[in-house]
Amino acid sequence: MSTPTPSPTAGPAGRDVAPVLVRGAALLGGAPTDLLLEGGLVARTGPGGTLEAPAGAEVLDGAGLVALPGLVDLHTHLREPGREDAETVRTGSRAAALGGYTAVHAMANTDPVADTAGVVEQVWRLGREVGLVDVHPVGAVTVGLGGERLAELGAMASSAARVRVFSDDGRCVADPVLMRRALEYVRSVDGVVAQHAQDPRLTEGAQMHEGVVSSVLGLRGWPAVAEEAVIARDVLLADHVGSRLHVCHLSTAGSVEVVRWAKARGVDVTAEVTPHHLLLTDELVRGYDPVYKVNPPLRTRADVEALREAVADGTVDVVATDHAPHPVEDKDCEWAAAAMGMTGLETALSVVQEALVETGLLGWADVARVMSQAPARIGRLGHQGRPLEVGEPANLVLVDPAARRVVDPARHATQGRNSPFRGLELPGAVVATVLRGRPTVVGGALVGDPDEDGRPG
Numbered sequence: 509m510s511t512p513t514p515s516p517t518a519g520p521a522g523r524d525v526a527p528v529l530v531r532g533a534a535l536l537g538g539a540p541t542d543l544l545l546e547g548g549l550v551a552r553t554g555p556g557g558t559l560e561a562p563a564g565a566e567v568l569d570g571a572g573l574v575a576l577p578g579l580v581d582l583h584t585h586l587r588e589p590g591r592e593d594a595e596t597v598r599t600g601s602r603a604a605a606l607g608g609y610t611a612v613h614a615m616a617n618t619d620p621v622a623d624t625a626g627v628v629e630q631v632w633r634l635g636r637e638v639g640l641v642d643v644h645p646v647g648a649v650t651v652g653l654g655g656e657r658l659a660e661l662g663a664m665a666s667s668a669a670r671v672r673v674f675s676d677d678g679r680c681v682a683d684p685v686l687m688r689r690a691l692e693y694v695r696s697v698d699g700v701v702a703q704h705a706q707d708p709r710l711t712e713g714a715q716m717h718e719g720v721v722s723s724v725l726g727l728r729g730w731p732a733v734a735e736e737a738v739i740a741r742d743v744l745l746a747d748h749v750g751s752r753l754h755v756c757h758l759s760t761a762g763s764v765e766v767v768r769w770a771k772a773r774g775v776d777v778t779a780e781v782t783p784h785h786l787l788l789t790d791e792l793v794r795g796y797d798p799v800y801k802v803n804p805p806l807r808t809r810a811d812v813e814a815l816r817e818a819v820a821d822g823t824v825d826v827v828a829t830d831h832a833p834h835p836v837e838d839k840d841c842e843w844a845a846a847a848m849g850m851t852g853l854e855t856a857l858s859v860v861q862e863a864l865v866e867t868g869l870l871g872w873a874d875v876a877r878v879m880s881q882a883p884a885r886i887g888r889l890g891h892q893g894r895p896l897e898v899g900e901p902a903n904l905v906l907v908d909p910a911a912r913r914v915v916d917p918a919r920h921a922t923q924g925r926n927s928p929f930r931g932l933e934l935p936g937a938v939v940a941t942v943l944r945g946r947p948t949v950v951g952g953a954l955v956g957d958p959d960e961d962g963r964p965g
């Protein structure tokens with residue numbers, strides 16, 4: 509048994525919460541197991557139906573449910589500070605808990621940009637105040653995401669927020685010299701640069717994937733090579749300077765090939781794919797509905813198949829949401845004017861079940877690997893993504909794999925209504941989420957989440 513690293517965001521949940529007995533949930537999809545959670549930790553485990561509930565314990569019936577470690581998102585846009593009309597740390601945290609997450613990485617493209625210790629500490633503190641998930645701010649690589657000067661990476665790393673993931677996401681760190689310096693710099697704090705791989709010159713004015721559909725629609729295309737060329741450059745740079753690189757939202761079959769080649773060569777690179785790139789294709793753009801407008805764009809069926817295979821064979825390490833909520837007025841407009849981005853926190857697990865579990869590509873233990881363990885390891889979160897064993901932090905999600913539901917964004921906790929899965933029937937439902945021994949979601953609904961007026965949720 510290893511000792512978990514103390515959590516930098518160990519909030520109010522923990523020692524002072526009542527014990528919880530999870531009864532008979534299939535651990536990682538395996539045998540029914542009882543889990544007694546006490547003092548924020550897994551205190552005891554046993555075969556299903558063998559553990560007694562201590563006095564005052566809350567009992568969660570796990571019959572028919574799968575228990576996984578709490579999900580960790582490596583790529584969430586929470587919009588606060590600056591675009592609280594799109595999302596806040598509170599509304600995004602609610603969506604995350606309902607989606608089965610116990611930690612999220614909040615991207616830096618806020619206003620002001622999270623490029624100083626002050627801004628990352630503000631976001632981190634807001635996350636603690638809400639207390640539904642651990643909010644780990646991502647620090648910008650360059651000042652103002654401007655791509656010209658390195659931001660205060662060291663100050664953000666040594667701040668209370670303990671930033672380990674740095675990204676200009678939404679923009680690419682296009683300058684190779686800056687990218688090289690950033691890679692060299694993060695090494696000293698055991699950090700990682702998460703690159704949004706998009707050559708800006710090859711994608712000027714691009715509106716969708718460059719291919720048959722873009723030619724038919726007459727929309728400016730976004731060639732696959734604009735992503736693949738940057739990934740190829742960056743894995744070579746990371747190799748050259750001996751640093752850790754993470755590639756955000758891989759979207760093409762060619763990107764998979766480049767990452768596979770780099771891993772075979774021993775480059776310290778990890779990669780993520782989004783749920784939408786595992787399920788949807790550019791054919792959907794034919795209706796000009798901006799709900800399908802996203803960066804990187806939806807690609808072809810062949811790309812979707814390659815991405816699924818890449819998750820199955822470990823070339824892609826992580827499924828990350830790229831949850832990007834936008835106000836209705838920024839999405840309900842003509843295609844060319846619409847903002848790019850899709851919500852994802854409340855549907856990610858269901859999409860992964862649909863695209864990867866029901867297709868036989870992943871088992872539940874693999875889902876735990878790509879949605880919890882690997883993202884926690886990449887973000888250096890010692891207290892998340894841990895096995896559900898005695899002495900480990902009690903972060904977990906209970907999923908009902910037999911449930912089916914039609915996605916209705918109006919019922920989502922995120923402020924964003926821009927779900928590309930709306931109207932689709934998807935498998936699986938999050939029944940309960942537990943953060944450090946305290947249930948945040950029970951029966952598919954939030955518990956103990958005070959609203960803006962302080963009333964219990």
Ligand SMILES: NC(=O)N[C@@H](CC(=O)O)C(=O)O
Pocket residue numbers: 585617677678679704801802803804830832833848849850
């Ligand atoms: N993924 C998206 O389509 N949008 C992201 C940033 C981005 O453009 O990557 C957002 O912040 O809205």
